[in-house]
Amino acid sequence: MPTPLFFLFLLYLSGGRPASVFKICAFNVQSFGDSKARNNEVMRTLVQIVSRCDICLLQEVRDTKKNAVPLLMTALNRYNSQNQYRYVASERLGRTSSYQEQYVFVYRTSSVILADQYQYPDTLPGDMDAFSREPFIVHLYAPRTAIKEFVLVPQHTTPTNATKEIDALYDVFLDVKRKWKTEKVMFLGDFNADCGYLAKKNRQKVRLYSNQAFLWLIGDKDDTTVRDSTHCAYDRIVVHEESFARALVPQSAKPFNFASEYGLTEEQALLVSDHYPVEVELRAGSAQIGSHYPHLIILIVTAFFTST
Known part of the structure; x- marks a missing residue:
């Protein structure tokens, strides 16, 4: 028997597009560091991509000298002076000191308030160091x-451990639910969820698949890779909670083919990344908080004092 989320998915596929939307993006920028930050052509393309988004998750940031992200932010704010951007970054993450990455969220200050943040501890008894x-x-x-308010959970899996890491995101969901008392959660990033790394026969073992409360927005037929020789839906967006599903702009979840959009050859595009960003849009709503969202006042006040 079809679930309520199934009908929401049909609604998602069938509707129109509002005049004003909020765009969420996730982009594996493939070893983003000093070398790319000092390449003017690469930076121009990156700025164009990120400036399309109200919030953009950058993955595979390897900014060991801590120069690349500030350079990107300076270029971004010069490019789009009407929309100023800030960023928040994770610590350097990885199991070895020789290879580490950061997650970086870049967001428009005019449309997003960062209410809170935390690094998942990954110390679940019986499954420590899952990621x-x-x-x-x-x-x-x-x-x-x-x-109005929601949570973003980024994940860049290790390809050979993709099935286990995607499944462990369910434990992250439970942790978020306990910590912030919300189920409005979106998972996004390079899951390596295709082309042999997440076999279809193993998907029922993955709780984000088997639990029908989760909606996968980027499908298996999508291609999130730049090379013409590959066709893989590595990068995904997954949402939980019916109100989150209803807030999506129908048919807005897709890879963004920046090579086609900006007239780049495959060789030029690969200088930027071997992945395309994935994105989805949220419907516009009233900017008033109203009596139904008193807890949002707390979020705003908390965010204000955190940033000062």
Whole structure:
């Protein structure tokens, strides 16, 4: 028997597009550090990509000298002076000192308030150190959206351990639910969820698949890779909670083919990344908080004092 979320998915596929939307993006920028930050052509493309988004998760940031992200932010704020951006970054993550990455969220200050953040501890009894790069989780307030507040959980899996890490995201969901008393959660990032790393025969073992409360927005037929020789849906977006599903703009979840959009050859695009970003849009809503969202006042006040 079809579940309520199944009908929400049909609704998601069938509707129209509002005049004003809120765009969430996730982009594996493939070893983003000094070399890319000092390549003007690469930076120009990165700025164009990120400036399309109200909030953009960057993965595979390897900014050991701590120069690359500030350079990107300076270029971004010069490019789009009407929308100023800030960022928040995880600690350097990885099981070895020789290879570590950061998660970085870049967001428009005019449309997003960062209410809270935390690094998932990855110390669950019986499943400690489940992740190579533990999620760096953010709680956001977006007053102009229909949903108003939500949580983003990023994940860049290790390809050979993708099935286990994607399954362990369910434990992260439970941790977020306990910590922040919300189920409005979106998982996003390079899950390596295709082309042999997440076999279809193993998917029923993955709780984000088997639990029908979770909606996978990027499908298996999508291609999130730049190379013409590959066709893999590595990068995904998954949402939980019916109100979150209803807040999505129908048919807005997709990879963004920046090579086609900006007239780049495959060789030029690969200088930027071997992945395309994935994105989804939230419907616009009243900017008023109203009596139904008194807890959002607490989020705003908390975010204000945290940032000062």
